[in-house]
Amino acid sequence: MATLLYSATASLDGFIAGPGGDMSWLTPHLGTPNPTADRLVSRVTAVLVGARTFGGDDPNRGxxxxxxxxxxxxxxxxxxxxxxxxxxxxxxxxxxxxHRAVDLAREAAGDGVVDVLGADVARQLVEARLLDEVLLFFAPVLLGDGVRVLDVPGGTQVLLDRLPGETEHWYRVRY
Structure with missing residues (x-):
């Protein structure tokens, strides 16, 4: 069965998008060789994305x-x-x-990785106890406001276990 992996690049203060979903902050940090990102891309066989992310800002647009x-x-x-x-x-x-979206994405992914894009979809997966892994990349910038990596009003604790042999920010979700 496919692994549901939430991957994102975040600012050092924990934002994956600026105010209003602005992704232009990320543009100067793209294009640097990253072996972990390359390995991730080679393993992704389907993407599960929220509507705002799907229709939103692409830092590579144009x-x-x-x-x-x-x-x-x-x-x-x-x-x-x-x-x-x-x-x-x-x-x-x-x-x-x-649940239908997860079923469709897992079916499309086969035994590969379903990459989850979008903080709200990741939050819903955590709340439904469906998310398997989290991979975060960090860019050397502080945004101060925007879309958080995971925003759960009232808070929730999500325990993570570092995946052996992976980068220091690739974790398995523990329920």
Missing amino acids: TDREGAFGGQWSGPVVVLTHRPAAEAPEGVTFAGDL
Whole structure:
């Protein structure tokens, strides 16, 4: 069964997007060789993404690196949304229910990795106890405001176990 992995690049103060979902802060930090990111991209066989992330800001927009993982990846995408487009782009499936979206993404991924993009989808997966792993990359910047890595009003504790042999910020979720 496919692994559900939430991966994101965050500022040192814990934001994955600036105010209003702005991703332009990330542009100067892209393009640096990263063996962990390269390994991740080679293992991703499907993407599960929230509607805001799917339709949002791409720090590579207008360049030859536009798209998932800087244009290095293509494959099946499942978008969790209550307002699907009338017609889905090629390779994209819309699902209005979290469990249905997870089932579709895992089916599309086979034995690979479903990369989860979007903080709200990650939060829902944690609350449903479905998320398997978390991989965070950190950029040397402080944003001060924006979309947090994980925002759960009232707080929740999510225990993580470091994955042996992986980067220091790749963890297995412990329930």
